[in-house]
Amino acid sequence: MSQFAFTELEIQRAVLTIGVAAVCSVSCALLGCFLLLKRMSMLGDAIGHGVLPGIAVAFILTGQLTSLATLLGAMVFGVLTALLAESLASSNVIAEDSSLGVVYTSLFAIGVVLVSALRYVDLDLNCVLMGQLVLVPRNTIDGFAILGVEIPVAFPTMLLTLVLTLAFLTVFWKELKLVAFDPNLAQSMGYSPKLVNYLLIALIAGTTVSAFEAVGLILVLAVLIVPGASAHMLTDRLAPMLIWSAVFAVSASILGYFTATRGRYALDISGMIAVVLGVQFALVVLFAPRHGLIAKWWRNLLLSVRIAEEEILATLFRAEEAGVVVYSLALKDHGLSSWVIGYAHRKLIKRGLLTTNEAELPTLTETGRHTARNLVRSHRLWESYAGAVLDVPADHVHAIAARIEHYIGPELQDELATTLDQPPNDPHGKSIPPK
DSSP states (O other): OOTTOOOHHHHHHHHHHHHHHHHHHHHHHHHHHHHHHTTOHHHHHHHHHHTHHHHHHHHHHHSOSSSHHHHHHHHHHHHHHHHHHHHHHHTTSSOHHHHHHHHHHHHHHHHHHHHHHOTTOOOOHHHHHHOOGGGTTTSEEEEEEETTEEEETHHHHHHHHHHHHHHHHHHTHHHHHHHHHOHHHHHHTTOOHHHHHHHHHHHHHHHHHHHTTTTOHHHHHHHHHHHHHHHHHHOSSHHHHHHHHHHHHHHHHHHHHHHHHSSSSOOOHHHHHHHHHHHHHHHHHHHOTTTSHHHHHHHHHHHHHHHHHHHHHHHHHHHHHHTOOOOOOOOGGGTOOHHHHHHHHHHHHHTTSEEEOTTSOEEEOHHHHHHHHHHHHHHHHHHHHHHHTSOOOTTTHHHHHHHHGGGOOHHHHHHHHHHTTSOSBOTTSOBOOOO
């Protein structure tokens, strides 16, 4: 039988495991978007570690890891982590990032001591860190099933956190947007950025602790930040960012599960989901249509070619003005590489802006001369503006204009000419071509 063939039992286990992982991942990803926008990404890590004492204390009192007391204990210590870090930072005793590190490592250490020292506390630290997704289909609620499928113990709690997350986003949507993008405006409008932050932190803490037993801290920390970071590379709008982060979270849960369980070796499911999230982020960094590295490289290349084309045209126009017949494609003083200049030269010939005369020297066509004249006009108008209005010395205006001339359109050109009262010459005495 092929390794990709599934029995009914395997399908059921896959659905249950992926469902638990996806519900947890979506909750964390949605909340993590706001941490990312508020530049508080490390706070998610701090909360994930700082809630351990609350979990330990609640576990000591109740003897259960998924009780309401555990959830409340985690929320209290999550908010306490933020409060202590904020207090230390505001006291100017240590820097803000250092205060966060001091607080969450100290609280995490206290939690480890509580768990380790009290032997009757049956709480496995490896379970807290790595989770036990592989055991999710086996650890079900006795006597409760939907359509004949037994429900995992971890699923109701995680579903509750997802519902609370969606309710929180719906009720506080306007406040969250204001606090994320402009907390000063939110405060001036009567909203409390700190209150919204603490509610967000409490919800993150609750989501974190609900995922400890099944998913584990490592995956929670990864899914709090990475899906939001990937989504932010694809869009600058909040609603699409939340949708994209959920898509990344769900797809990583699916791909991570099958990669971990259908390969040659048995791998940790939570760890593999975190790896898939990292691969997704790497792909987005490379291929995002607007902010990706390849897209930026392509835009820079097109800009370099356009600048090279315009520099060639302007150089030929100035050569014609001066009566110079020798022309070289060496424009390296403009920061352009030889192959870009050569490619731009071939494009100009193909576009009909440049031709070759009998001496095999490049020559402007009428269309090319018109384009070049317009570019030189922009250059000399800006030189005049920089000298007359900005008080830039005459020997410094050329370098500035050589850069800005490529971004001056017809409207700005007319505005410069009107402001300068249609000057006939630039600061060097050269005539400014008419419109």
